[in-house]
Amino acid sequence: MKRGGAIIMLTALIEVAAAQDVPLPRPRPNVDAAPAAKIAAPAVLSACRMRLTPELAIAPSIDAVEGSGECGGADMVRLEAVVLPNKVRVEINPPAVLRCGMAEAVVDWVRDDLAQLTAFNLGSHLHSVRNFAAYHCRTRNNVIGAAMSEHGRGNALDVRGITLVGGRTVDPTDPQVSREFREGWKKSVCARFSTVLGPGSDGYHENHIHVDLMERRSGYRGMCQWDVRLPEAASPEIAVPLPRPRPNFELSTARQ
Template identity: 45%
Template sequence: MKFSAGKAVRKWAFWRWGRGQSGAAAMLAVLLLAATPAQAYLTAGRVPLPMPRPAEAPEVEQPTPADADKPAEPEKPAAEQRPAGPPPPSACRLALTDAIAIAPSVPDIKGPGACGGPDLVHLEAVILADKTRVPLKPGGTMRCAMATAVADWIRTDMAPLAASLGTRLVELDNFDSFDCRGRNRVAGAKLSEHGRANALDIRGLKFGNGQSLALTERDTPRASREQVLRSMCTRFSTVLGPGSDGYHEDHIHIDLAERRGNYKLCQWDVWDPLPPIAPLLPAERPADAPPRESAEPVAQTPPQPTPAEQPAAAAAVEPEVEVEQEAGEPRPAPVKRKAKAKPRKRRAEHPPFPIFR
């Protein structure tokens, strides 16, 4: 079907209405925009204004350009503004009272690396049941759990051992405690339990009668050393002594290392005393000994053959026979004796080879 724009207007009359409506909408929008500033001006007089600043009010400091560039810091809650205090004491710290040991708390050690640890104390002395102090010389820094184990070991095992020997325990010889290092002081080795403040090295115990119990000396009674060995291996997870690895020949290492399945390591050879060694040189001649007589030289005689060797010696040596000869007679030439020919070995006759057909 063919038709022009004019025919379309006559056919669909609503086009005219549509064009008129769009013009009316545009006019209404212009009127609304013109009325908005006037309405804002009329309502501005009804907005309340602040009161004038009093004359006696202090002057407000104007921010400097440097402070104006900085962003405003948000206000922190009241809980965060309070200074952080020390953490509450642990259950171990509460149990390790002055009636058990003199062990003041030490701040936590963090680093370098994995060295240090939490809940540390400085064990200075152990208090026995009769209020007697057994000092550690020198004092050792260790974890509270390790200090508690050492105190219980001294109070329960070592004090009765000293009483069985007829004396009392007065001192513990401390060789090493906290030290941030590798195992056996080897460069690049795995961190030692000493670096975690979880170990103690002991050389011996000192008694009130002036004697001492050297744990690694062979001359120390074997029964006493074996009793100390059994008590250590029962209470601690690691016990290293002579014969373990060559690094603990002069002290005993104890720690509370945690292992899978609560595995314990107890390596300490309790050796017997060495046997007495005979002197290498003879004893010196006493001064009052009589002088030694010099022996006369004895003429050396050739050895005489034994009766069994006499026939063989006589056959080997033939006596020379002197033959008398007249003057001017020529001396006969010596007769050369022919050596007896050795009999030849007769070859065994072999049967003729069979003829294979």
């Protein structure tokens, strides 16, 4: 075939191919619509996603998390801040990757309980919540062979403490911190979450508070285990499981 003929054939082929794979100039509208980060836009927004608006929280959706085994989940968000009714933002530091339903429960708790408890008992306002662990694919308490932790489903949050406006940090497991504040914290999380574990629960929660939304059989009450200790327990020369006053001596020995 002559060169001119080949060019004509090639041109014709290109035209046919172009006509067949038409659906190209589609991306443009979506590129602008999608936020800059790798934020997923699920085809159908969950009811939780629709409720968790920017008026309540800065919590962009992220791609479904696929961990090994049973770990992971869909409808996950990165909870970066809770927006209080007065528009002040309380940071979650570092941001917590959670299932939307869990994030929503945390947001409600911070807005409706923790912020007020802080202002009322600590004489300053809440600035941030210190996230110790959120989504994390592991067994309970990292014990080999144990059941998978609710952390592996993005359904649990460990809180190390809070920071106040002005920079002071407050640890809810510290007996020197306002007892009313710690009791209020315990009462509020035990009312909202199905599992609460703190100091005195199992030895793994002496320096943080674990909350989750584990589903239990109907009629089964939630687990609320947090020994809000008296300030005397913090005396440095006394070991943590503390020698309690005489009357409890036999009881505490029996527990070991």
